[in-house]
Amino acid sequence: MSPESYMMSLGYSAKDHQGAVKAPIFQTSTFAFHTAEEGKAFFEIAYGLREKREGEELGMIYSRVDNPNMHMLEQRLAVWDNAEAGAFFSSGMAAITTTVFTFVRPGDLFVYASPVYGGTDHFFNHVLPQFGIKVVKFFPGETEIEILKRIETEAPGMKPAMIYIETPGNPINSLIDLEMVRDMADGFTSFERECLMVVDNTFLGPVFQHPMKFGADLVVYSATKFIGGHSDVIAGACVGSSALIGQIKAMRTFFGSQIDPNSAWLLMRSLETLKIRMEQQSRSAVEIAQYLLSHNMVSELHYLGFLEKGSDQERIYQKQCEAPGSMIAFNIKGGEKEAFAFLNNLELFKLAVSLGSTESLAEHPATMTHVDVAPEDRDRLGISPNLIRLSIGLENPGDLILKIEKALEKAEETYLNNQKLEHSF
């Protein structure tokens, strides 16, 4: 069956819950054991004191370790990525930080592709070094040889414990070749130490991109975005092999970074409509991007549906992405003033950060989500003062275009006034 067919029932039996078609919310912190012996057995397994016996069924202990809502949700998300297991967290950042700290130790080298989400960027550049972790970044468009040279120059003789990429990258949809990263991670893997490949799949996943097919060891998500899809939950996730996810869950137990039962229940509801939401949002985004492409106030468009034919980015898109998705970024003619004029006059969209929700959102990466990105990297990453990022929701695309048209008119007035002022000096 296809993943969407599992979303209404996997891991849940109505007959065990008085016929309730929907799973209840297991709003409980702790679980009663039938006997002391059973409690002892659960703890032995939870702490890895012994292996699970043949046919032994483990029950719940405490909701920081596991909870029926979290458990069902994890099984269901794993289906989309064809992964053995999944783990849910209280936020996307909790998923990322718990995953990194499970495998990367003081003295290790950590390599990532820039750009990444601003919060992730801050964690990599300002938090990891405080733990004695050496961080090296590379950029979209660099070849494998150039990246390897960069690593050798910046961290001579070191092999990364992890290579982390976000593709498409926030905010301008820059793509990184997953197979190239797999090849590098294999090259760094030795008998003593594995180099793990981790992919943030928030922008297109889990419906339109499947990084594990291209060799990713772990895939992380801000489930706050498309997976949640209604701007009413903060959550994160990671999927991968049972062995790796098992280690991450052990770390999660001690960090206490797990999702709560109520949020897990909301996300189970969201997963039921995930595919139709993402498909419709992507269809609407194509229409809107097409409109932007033809507008004289738009100087550059960054949308996966309209990549330059024959470019390296298009080659990567054709190989690893299954649809362009609903994130659009564009440069407006002018600078911050024109960008703000557009945002301040844009109706129907909410002027807010975040993405992937039923309502359309607009924001200004240079002063909002990516304000903390190193100034020397901004130009290279295209995070300029005239860049605007849109997340297309489920409103009628024709209505959204009308509102964009109006806001672009206002931005054009600002642009023309600025030009006049400049010429009058």
Ligand SMILES: Cc1ncc(COP(=O)(O)O)c(C=O)c1O
């Ligand atoms: C691509 C990406 N990854 C991770 C995160 C962090 O997720 P959260 O806000 O759920 O902690 C975000 C948030 O915007 C994001 O856009």
